[in-house]
Amino acid sequence: MTPQTKEIVLAEPRGFCAGVDRAIEIVERALAKFGAPIYVRHEIVHNTYVVNDLKAKGAIFIEDLADVPPGATLVFSAHGVSKAVQNEAHARGFEVFDATCPLVTKVHIEVAKLAREGYEFVMIGHKGHPEVEGTMGQLDGGIHLVEDVGDVARIQPAQTERLAVVTQTTLSVDDAAEIMAAVRRRFPDIRQPKQQDICYATQNRQDAVKVMSRQVDVVVVVGSPTSSNSNRLAELARKLGVESHMVDNAGELRPEWLEGKSRVGLTAGASAPELLVGQVIDRIRELGAVSVRRMDGVEETIRFPLPKGLKL
Ligand code: SF4
Secondary structure: OOOOOOOOEEEEOOOHHHHHHHHHHHHHHHHHHHHOOOOEEOOOOHHHHHHHHHHHHHHEEOHHHHOOOOOEEEEEEOOOHHHHHHHHHHHHOOOOEEEEOOHHHHHHHHHHHHHOOOOOEEEEEEOOOOOHHHHHOOOOEEEEEEEHHHHHHHHOOOOOEEEEEEEEOOOOOOHHHHHHHHHHHHHHOOEEOOOOOOOOOHHHHHHHHHHHHHHOEEEEOOOOOOHHHHHHHHHHHHHOEEEEEOOOOOHHOOHHHHHHOOEEEEEOOOOOOOOHHHHHHHHHHHOOOOOOEEEOOHHHOOOOOOOOOOOO
C-alpha cells in the first residue's frame, strides 16, 4: 500500500445475520448437549472458518445421509433441505435439528400451501445452490427455475392461471427485480409474495455496499467463494464501477489491490465472522491504513428462536 492510503471504511451492517447466528448456535448447543460427533448435512453456513471451527469441536459435515450412522444426531444446514432429505432422515430414525433459516422455511411453507391450491411456480435463483435445491425439492415437480432474463422465455408451465413466483433469499436485489419484471411481462397475472423473498440481511448488506461504493476506491468483501450473498456484494461494487475483491481470510488480501488507493471499503457476507473482519483490518493497517471509519447503517435487531430441545 502506498502512503496515500489513509482510511478503512467499514460497511454497516455487515457479517452475521440472524439465520447464521442461529444455525451455528444449533450445532454448538447440540455438541454441548449430546456430545461429539454431531452430523451436519452440508456446510452449516457457507464459510470456511465457521465450518473448520465446528469440525474442530466435533461436527462432521456430510452431503449424503448414507454417511450418517444409525442413532446419530443430525443438523440440517441453514440453506434448507428437500422433502426427500427430510423424509429419509426421519425414516432412518436420526435425531434431527433443523437449522434452516426461518426466512427460507417461510418460502417452503408458501410453496407447499399454494401447491395444495393447484399452483405451479417460477423460482428465481441459482441452479445447484442448496437453498434452491431445498425449495424446489418441496414438491415433486411444477417449479420452474429461472436464473436470468433469458430463461423466462424458455420455461413451459403446464398452465398459467395458477402460477406464483418465489426467489432464493440471497440474490442480487437489482438483478432479481429485473428478472421479476421479465416474469411479470410474460405472466402478467402471476402471484407474487406479499413480502419479497430476498431476506432483510441480503437487502441491508447490498444497500450498505451501494452507499459505501460512492466513498471508496476499492472494496474488500470477507466471505467464502461458496457464499452467494458475499459474491453478490463483490459483484455489486464492481457493477457500480469500484474495483472489488473477496477474501476468505486476511492472508488472501493482496497488497497490490490497495496500491494507490486512499480509501478501502470493507464489508462481510452474512456467513463471515466478525473475527475475520478484525484480522483483515489488522492486515490493511499493516499495509499502511491509519484510521477506520464506521458508516452509519441500519441496526439489525432481529433474532430467531432456537428449536425445541436446544433451548436453555
Ligand atoms: Fe436467513 Fe438471509 Fe441469513 Fe440466509 S442470509 S440465513 S436467508 S437471514
